[in-house]
Amino acid sequence: MKIVMRIFQKYKELLLFLFFNAGTTVFNFLLYYVLYAVVLWNYMAASVFSYTVSVFLAFYLNRRCVFLSQANVKTSLSFFILLKVVLGIIGNGLLYAGVEWLEWKRETAWGASTGLCVIISYLLSRLIFKGTERRGRKS
Secondary structure (H helix, E strand, O other): OHHHHHHHHHOHHHHHHHHHHHHHHHHHHHHHHHHHHHOOOOHHHHHHHHHHHHHHHHHHHHHHHHOOOOOOHHHHHHHHHHHHHHHHHHHHHHHHHHHHHOOOOHHHHHHHHHHHHHHHHHHHHHHHHHHHHHHOOOO
């Protein structure tokens, strides 16, 4: 048990990031499903709305539960939204390249693009919440 606690303490921030962002992904899927299948929204409207809500949820959870940041909300939120938009473009670009150019299976390309985007997201989210915190500690 002590070994597990040592590992958890060493990688606490990363593990919390993975946990809360996986939870946000599940929330995004469930909200999309409810809006599309139950409320009968158009699939694109349901997707855009659920993704947008999930980005704000991810911001809150990352700021409060993962990075414990006191960074300026407006500044860190602006950078976080920009990060999510850019990662969406990169992720879809990598997915397209994997399927169309490299002729990978869709599942393989999706897994590779998602994995890379998670790594980039963690590193840049950390920079956003810890880096902007150094510039100004306003909430």
